[in-house]
Amino acid sequence: MKFASSYEPGEYESDIYGAWEASDIFAPSTPTVPVDNDSDGKDDRDNKNTYSIVMPPPNANGNLHIGHGLTIALEDSLTRYYRLKGKSTWYIPGADHAGFETWVVYERNLEKQGHTRFEYDRNELYARVWDFVAEQRGNMELQLRALGASCSWNDLTFTLDENVIDRVYTTFEKMWNDGMIYRGEKLVNFCPKHQTAFADIEVEHKDEKGTLWDIAYTYDGGEIIVSTTRPETLFGDAAVAVNPEDKRYKDLIGKTVHLPLTNKEIPIIADEHADPEYGTGAVKITPAHDFDDFEVGERHNLERIKVIAENGTMINVPEKYYGLTTAECRKQVLKDLKAADLFRGEKQLVHSVAHCYKCGTVLEPMLKEQWFVDVEKLASVAIKHLEKNEIKFHPANKQKVLINYLKNLKDWNISRQIPWGIAIPMFRRITDAATDEPDWIFDRRTHLKEIEVAGVKYVRDEDTFDTWFSSSHWPIVCTNWTEDNFNPYYPLNVMETGADILFAWVARMIMMGLYVTGEVPFKEVYLHGLVLDAHGQKMSKSKGNVINPMDLVAKYGSDAFRLGILRGRSAGMNQAFSEQSVISGRNLCNKLWNISRLVQSIVDETPEDALSRSVFGDGPNMERPSPVTTGARERSEKDASLASYETLNMGEDWICREINDCLKQVESSMKNYRFAEAVEVLYQTIWDKYADWFLESQKIFKNTGLLKQTLETILIALHPFAPFVTEAIWQNLSWTDGFIATAKWPNKLKFDPISAAEFESLISVVSEVRGTLQALPGTNNAKKYSLLYGNDSLVEDNLLLIRTLTKVPAINALDGHPRGLRLALANHELYLDVPEKVVTEYKDALTEKILSVGRELDALNARMANPNYVERAPEHLVKETKDQIKEKESLISRLKSQLELI
RNA sequence: GGAUCCAUAGCUCAGUUGGCUAGAGCGUACGAUUCACAUUCGUAAGGUCGCAGGUUCGAGCCCUGCUGGAUCCACCA
Numbered sequence: 001m002k003f004a005s006s007y008e009p010g011e012y013e014s015d016i017y018g019a020w021e022a023s024d025i026f027a028p029s030t031p032t033v034p035v036d037n038d039s040d041g042k043d044d045r046d047n048k049n050t051y052s053i054v055m056p057p058p059n060a061n062g063n064l065h066i067g068h069g070l071t072i073a074l075e076d077s078l079t080r081y082y083r084l085k086g087k088s089t090w091y092i093p094g095a096d097h098a099g100f101e102t103w104v105v106y107e108r109n110l111e112k113q114g115h116t117r118f119e120y121d122r123n124e125l126y127a128r129v130w131d132f133v134a135e136q137r138g139n140m141e142l143q144l145r146a147l148g149a150s151c152s153w154n155d156l157t158f159t160l161d162e163n164v165i166d167r168v169y170t171t172f173e174k175m176w177n178d179g180m181i182y183r184g185e186k187l188v189n190f191c192p193k194h195q196t197a198f199a200d201i202e203v204e205h206k207d208e209k210g211t212l213w214d215i216a217y218t219y220d221g222g223e224i225i226v227s228t229t230r231p232e233t234l235f236g237d238a239a240v241a242v243n244p245e246d247k248r249y250k251d252l253i254g255k256t257v258h259l260p261l262t263n264k265e266i267p268i269i270a271d272e273h274a275d276p277e278y279g280t281g282a283v284k285i286t287p288a289h290d291f292d293d294f295e296v297g298e299r300h301n302l303e304r305i306k307v308i309a310e311n312g313t314m315i316n317v318p319e320k321y322y323g324l325t326t327a328e329c330r331k332q333v334l335k336d337l338k339a340a341d342l343f344r345g346e347k348q349l350v351h352s353v354a355h356c357y358k359c360g361t362v363l364e365p366m367l368k369e370q371w372f373v374d375v376e377k378l379a380s381v382a383i384k385h386l387e388k389n390e391i392k393f394h395p396a397n398k399q400k401v402l403i404n405y406l407k408n409l410k411d412w413n414i415s416r417q418i419p420w421g422i423a424i425p426m427f428r429r430i431t432d433a434a435t436d437e438p439d440w441i442f443d444r445r446t447h448l449k450e451i452e453v454a455g456v457k458y459v460r461d462e463d464t465f466d467t468w469f470s471s472s473h474w475p476i477v478c479t480n481w482t483e484d485n486f487n488p489y490y491p492l493n494v495m496e497t498g499a500d501i502l503f504a505w506v507a508r509m510i511m512m513g514l515y516v517t518g519e520v521p522f523k524e525v526y527l528h529g530l531v532l533d534a535h536g537q538k539m540s541k542s543k544g545n546v547i548n549p550m551d552l553v554a555k556y557g558s559d560a561f562r563l564g565i566l567r568g569r570s571a572g573m574n575q576a577f578s579e580q581s582v583i584s585g586r587n588l589c590n591k592l593w594n595i596s597r598l599v600q601s602i603v604d605e606t607p608e609d610a611l612s613r614s615v616f617g618d619g620p621n622m623e624r625p626s627p628v629t630t631g632a633r634e635r636s637e638k639d640a641s642l643a644s645y646e647t648l649n650m651g652e653d654w655i656c657r658e659i660n661d662c663l664k665q666v667e668s669s670m671k672n673y674r675f676a677e678a679v680e681v682l683y684q685t686i687w688d689k690y691a692d693w694f695l696e697s698q699k700i701f702k703n704t705g706l707l708k709q710t711l712e713t714i715l716i717a718l719h720p721f722a723p724f725v726t727e728a729i730w731q732n733l734s735w736t737d738g739f740i741a742t743a744k745w746p747n748k749l750k751f752d753p754i755s756a757a758e759f760e761s762l763i764s765v766v767s768e769v770r771g772t773l774q775a776l777p778g779t780n781n782a783k784k785y786s787l788l789y790g791n792d793s794l795v796e797d798n799l800l801l802i803r804t805l806t807k808v809p810a811i812n813a814l815d816g817h818p819r820g821l822r823l824a825l826a827n828h829e830l831y832l833d834v835p836e837k838v839v840t841e842y843k844d845a846l847t848e849k850i851l852s853v854g855r856e857l858d859a860l861n862a863r864m865a866n867p868n869y870v871e872r873a874p875e876h877l878v879k880e881t882k883d884q885i886k887e888k889e890s891l892i893s894r895l896k897s898q899l900e901l902i
Numbered sequence: 903g904g905a906u907c908c909a910u911a912g913c914u915c916a917g918u919u920g921g922c923u924a925g926a927g928c929g930u931a932c933g934a935u936u937c938a939c940a941u942u943c944g945u946a947a948g949g950u951c952g953c954a955g956g957u958u959c960g961a962g963c964c965c966u967g968c969u970g971g972a973u974c975c976a977c978c979a
Binding site: 003005006007205212226227228229230241273274275278279280282283284285286290291292293349350351352395397398400401404405408499500502503529530534535536567568569570572573574575576577578580581583584586587588589590591593594595596597598599600601672674676677680683684691692695699767770771773774775779780781782807855856859860863866867868869870871872873874877880881884 | 904905906907908913914915916918921922923926927928929932933934937938939941942943944945946958959960972973974975976977978979
């Protein structure tokens with residue numbers, strides 16, 4: 001048997017992916033390189049039929065985590081949907097060198113082997129990490145395949161590919177020439193462990209308990225007490241600041257105080273930065289080691305005295321403290337202050353402290369010469385385009401959030417002291433050269449340590465770029481955008497990524513896209529939130545609640561994972577996820593499998609229908625009977641709209657209508673990025689409508705043309721979300737052809753709307769029968785009692801169907817007097833043939849039913865009693881209310897007469 | 903300090919310009935089962951839509967205030 005009794009994803013998934021890839025169906029149909037067939041010098045391509053999306057590159061040396069799972073589920077659903085819709089889809093995969101992340105892993109390995117980074121020069125380290133990453137990379141790519149990502153593998157972009165580096169250098173050169181790059185000595189957040197600076201955005205602030213110490217700075221005839229959490233930095237103090245409005249210290253402004261433990265005198269200055277309400281109102285100013293103090297120092301032209309070295313030890317301090325770590329120094333300073341009777345007390349406080357987001361080390365504000373990008377122009381251009389709504393955001397509020405961020409953006413430190421990254425293409429003049437040559441020159445030859453230009457020698461800056469500087473070019477480099485040619489794939493149709501990197505990445509892609517190409521890099525942005533555990537908690541290794549997507553794929557299948565993670569998820573929100581939703585997805589796949597199995601078995605009863613060709617290998621599950629030769633069908637069979645069928649009864653019209661509604665809802669959901677809704681409506685349609693009502697009725701009618709057509713339609717509609725099971729079924733069905741992955745999105749089905757609506761009545765009749773049978777005392781009622789009908793054409797015309805669906809033993813026309821229990825249906829005369837005794841026992845339930853219908857009727861009447869409602873509400877609503885009142889009234893009177901009979 | 907989001911059934915979530923009796927999945931209870939599927943089928947219970955006001959014929963949805971939770975940015979000597 002081709003269809004086993006349950007769907008086993010493990011038996012199909014890798015074969016299916018292999019077949020897709022071997023047939024190269026994920027490459028876009030519109031060429032990605034310029035085409036000029038008529039040699040008129042113009043590109044013949046257009047962007048009307050293209051759909052482009054790039055993958056946020058996963059870390060090349062890591063494993064995919066749950067967030068990647070969500071990313072792929074979202075992006076691949078879009079890609080597959082638009083592919084079925086006939087677009088030339090280009091889903092471009094990527095791999096990230098993940099500068100700092102990878103470096104941390106590599107350096108840890110080095111340390112384990114008893115080595116340090118300082119044993120090697122930069123080029124050698126780079127080469128070693130390159131090999132390390134190359135070894136790891138295939139793993140991540142296999143996992144993307146397991147998730148079903150239908151990306152164009154030939155176009156995979158690695159963040160250190162030559163074209164990426166070229167593009168980054170071109171941009172940097174342009175910025176340098178435009179005067180947007182400057183070298184500045186500024187305070188940067190510096191990790192003493194990793195020996196590198198970070199951008200503001202990479203810093204993690206955590207609230208910590210600390211101590212605030214009061215220290216006396218003396219002057220002739222008195223002392224001024226300052227409060228500090230960092231006594232060890234006092235050697236770098238350049239002043240003491242007080243608020244100009246602070247009466248206590250007014251007379252001291254301009255005087256000098258003695259800096260404790262030294263022979264230095266420093267001035268007392270007036271600056272707004274000092275808050276009279278905080279501590280003593282006087283604050284020590286250490287321009288080289290505190291961000292605020294740096295600014296105070298700039299205002300007052302104070303000396304920047306660097307007392308902490310990059311390795312975290314003390315420098316430029318009295319002999320006694322030299323070389324101590326900051327912690328040791330703090331201890332010693334406090335001890336010495338007490339001995340000198342300059343210590344004036346301490347108190348506990350909670351303050352936020354900057355930490356390295358990778359190793360947790362407390363970051364040191366460090367005075368360093370670094371490369372900065374002047375972001376003013378970049379940000380203002382981006383704001384202008386954002387305010388013109390050139391990019392649509394999902395969720396919409398992120399547009400405002402982003403604009404707000406850009407308005408407050410500070411200059412961007414792009415230097416990193418990590419070997420693993422793109423070298424900054426700047427060279428410094430060696431000091432003894434002629435003095436009229438520039439200090440720094442741009443040059444692409446970063447593989448050289450030293451270059452000579454016009455007889456002057458220059459040495460390369462050893463720093464590398466912040467990875468966000470290069471990844472801000474991602475849409476540009478992935479689509480091979482160039483200055484010279486029209487590119488039908490740029491801007492991207494959508495940028496899908498995590499809401500947590502809206503600032504770090506999305507903002508920078510927009511700025512860079514506009515700077516380089518003059519256009520926004522994408523038309524829409526979809527941001528997903530965090531995937532939380534089943535209880536809404538953040539996943540973390542320390543909590544032990546991390547869910548590995550690959551485990552779920554192995555256990556339940558790729559489709560189940562995708563369906564599960566998309567359910568109940570909406571843009572931008574951090575939402576819970578549990579194995580249970582994956583199990584639901586698995587169940588749907590199995591349901592669909594069995595639906596197909598049933599349809600195939602009905603089709604098989606008509607042998608001339610059984611014909612197809614296999615597109616695929618000879619796996620044990622992929623075999624099918626030899627083709628039958630009668631009436632060979634053309635490939636157009638897979639175009640669902642061309643298949644022929646006729647609807648022969650109202651259930652058939654009804655399912656056509658329901659499937660059409662479903663398609664419409666899926667289309668509108670996809671347009672609005674409401675993935676969960678698309679999945680939900682498919683789930684309902686396939687399970688509750690197709691299987692539970694339509695297929696049940698087809699056990700009687702067996703309309704093979706329609707069965708084939710409708711099954712194809714729902715398979716294609718579900719394919720974007722569950723690519724494997726739909727393909728596995730497609731390949732197993734006897735009449736389908738080609739890949740479902742490249743099928744055509746179905747057209748609407750034709751049906752008779754009046755007949756379709758009548759089926760709703762039948763459903764309500766059947767439901768009422770089932771409900772009443774369950775409510776009656778006793779078990780197995782469906783087998784005990786038959787139905788009697790009065791003058792009712794719906795029932796009369798559908799005796800067999802109603803009998804099948806309700807499982808009652810018989811349905812007979814009422815001969816003479818009504819008997820048994822009349823069902824609570826306003827428009828049908830139907831009785832359950834039950835003995836008087838049972839009817840009597842049912843009395844309470846009947847009374848309750850009358851009361852509940854009565855309450856509904858009261859509410860409707862109250863509405864009509866309100867003259868304002870009748871006057872002001874839309875006419876159709878008023879009419880509807882009237883109709884409902886009529887229906888309820890008739891139902892109630894029937895139920896009441898029944899009750900009287902008892 | 904600035905900003906954003908969230909609060910609907912036991913749990914996780916829908917509910918799109920305000921409009922029919924507020925929905926789904928899971929869970930729970932009861933019942934079924936040779937006939938595609940126990941990864942099944944049927945039935946049911948379960949909600950003052952966080953609280954308090956306001957606008958409206960009509961509010962889960964709009965407005966104001968409050969409470970609770972989350973996140974981001976800035977700052978914390």
